[in-house]
Amino acid sequence: MPIIIIAMVVLIILTLILYFKLRSGFMKSFQQLDKLDEVPQRYIAIVKCYNNDYIVEKEFQEGDFVGKIVGECPKCRNKLVIEAIFAQYTYRKR
Amino acid sequence: MLTVFQQVDNWNTILSLLVWVLFFLYFFTDLPQKTQFYRYERGVATRLALIEGLVSESVNKVKSYLAKLGIKNVDPFVNTTLENYFVIEPVSIEPIDIIKRLDHIITINEQKFKQDLERIAPSLSVHTRNNVAVSLAIASALYTIYKILRHYYYLGKKYENWVLLMQLYLIMPQLVRELMPYSRAIDGIIRGVPIGDSAGPMVAYKLMSTAPRIDIEEDTVYSVVNIEHRNVYIVKAKGPGATVGKPGKAVAKLAEMLAYKVSRIITIDAALKLEGERTGLVAEGTGAAIGDPGPEKIEIERTAVKCGAPLDAIIIKMGSDEAIKPMKREILEGVEKAYQIVLDIIKNRTKPGDNIIIVGIGNTVGVY
Structure with a gap:
């Protein structure tokens, strides 16, 4: 009789360990969702001279777009244009 | 109570009785199914609440953007848009002219939406209006998915259909991740930042550079540039507003203008990567790289056949979430690689x- 009780207790403990170790269903998915929430941290615009002699990265401003002329090149006085815009991402908990 | 326990000296009897009760409950009643049903129902309800939060977040973003633009009576307009714009697919058991009918229905729906937007915001520029339209379309898509999921949840609850709820319960984590x-x-x-899907128009922009944009179709432009003594006609949607234009019809028109003397047609588009593939991977293949419901793609294919021109497809791979989110650096690197491949083909x-x-296929938000 005591052997059966001990075996049952061991079985219950093992089951509980397995449950918490390999938690399935929506609890585990919530943890994964927290990790997966990727949000843009900052937007960067790559500004380039038409003559390709000057390139600089700047913070994106409202109204910027690829192909927008944003000034004069400090080296050759040609036009500076936004060549590309991209976002830097970070992971955030919801 | 203590006396009762003291009176019972045979614990084995109690234990066996308990086992028998459990055995009966487990095998001869619906208790396990009811418990599972309750678990599934709670799991789906939690997820649904999460999606509802996403819907309200998106709708509020669009509403505040419209309010910022100085548009009045935002609430009725947004609410009407969320509920009223749906498209009924044309009859498919009779396939004759199905593409024409589908194109007609898509165009009418787009026009109806644009006219409504123009009516409430006549002072907005075309590009800003396109940004509003796409933002609303995203919020509307999210709301439609939410409504469908809610429908099945209520249906499962109403008829105590645990199989239906179980399916929802299993698919919900994946859906939430895709909807976020x-x-x-x-x-x-809203900010006018290029998204992953803008990869095609970005390659087109790199080829066009400062060449003048000539209108050819609704929301679609082309430029002519000389690369290595070849006459290169580059087609893309008219930026920098969020629109995909009508690239298929533009290609057909352009080929007609050139009396079908076209030696090659190259399409560049963003494509969904398989799990395990790297974002920004560039692949080259044959065919029309365009993910529309059909009318635009068929125009490109028909034009290529009419001209007897090889049809090259260059795709920049990304995840479904990356295609609609602001462009990542990896995708930008893919754009550069695709540009080099196009030059190489030329x-x-x-x-x-x-x-x-x-043809640079995709949404041209933030790309001139």
Whole structure:
């Protein structure tokens, strides 16, 4: 009789360990969702001279777009244009 | 109570009785199913609440953007848009002219929406209006998915259909993960930042550079540039507002203008990567790289056949979430690689004096 009780207790403990170790269903998915929430941290615009002699990265401003002329090149006085815009991402908990 | 326990000296009897009760409950009643049903129902309800939060977040973003633009009576307009714009597919058991009918229905729906937007915001520029339209379309897509999921949840609850709820319960985590980027995408569109899907127009921009944009179709432009003594006609949607234009019809028109003397047609588009593939991976293949419901793609294919021109497809791979979120650096690197491949095709697979059509497919938000 005591052997059966001990075996049952061991079985219950093992089951509980397995449950918490390999938690399935929506609890585990919530943890994964927290990790997966990727949000843009900052937007960067790559500004380039038409003559390709000057390139600089700047913070994106409202109204910027690829192909927008944003000034004069400090080296050759040609036009500076936004060549590309991209976002830097970070992971955030919801 | 204590006396009762003291009176019972045979614990084995109690234990066996308990086992028998449990055995009966487990095998001869619906208790396990009811417990499972309750678990599934709670799991689906939690997830649904999460999606509802995403919907309200997206709708509020669009509403505040419209309010910022000085548009009045925002609430009725947004609510009407969320409920009223749906498209009924044309009859498919009779396939004759199905593409024409589908194109007609899509165009009418787009026009109806644009006219409504123009009516409430006549002072807005076309580009800003396109940004509003795409933001609203994203919020509407999110709301439609939410409504469908809610429908099945209530249906499962109403008829105690645990199989239906179990299916929802199993698919919900994946759906939530896929829907989360939609809400983030609205931020990018509103600010006019290029998204992953803008990869095609970005390659087109790199080829066009400062060449003048000539209108050819609704929301679609083309430029003519000379690359290695070839006449290169580059087609893309008219930026920098969020629109995909009508690239298929533009290609057909352009080929007609050139009397079908086109030696090559190259399409560049963003494509979904398989799990395990790297974002920004560039692949080259054959065919029309365009993910529309059909009318635009078929125009490109028909034009290529009419001209007898090879049809090259260049795709920049990304995840479904990355396609609608602001562009990542990896995708930008893919754009550069695709651009180099296009130049390579022009130099090595065409002859000087040839007419080549290059199409940058995708949403041109933030790209001139």
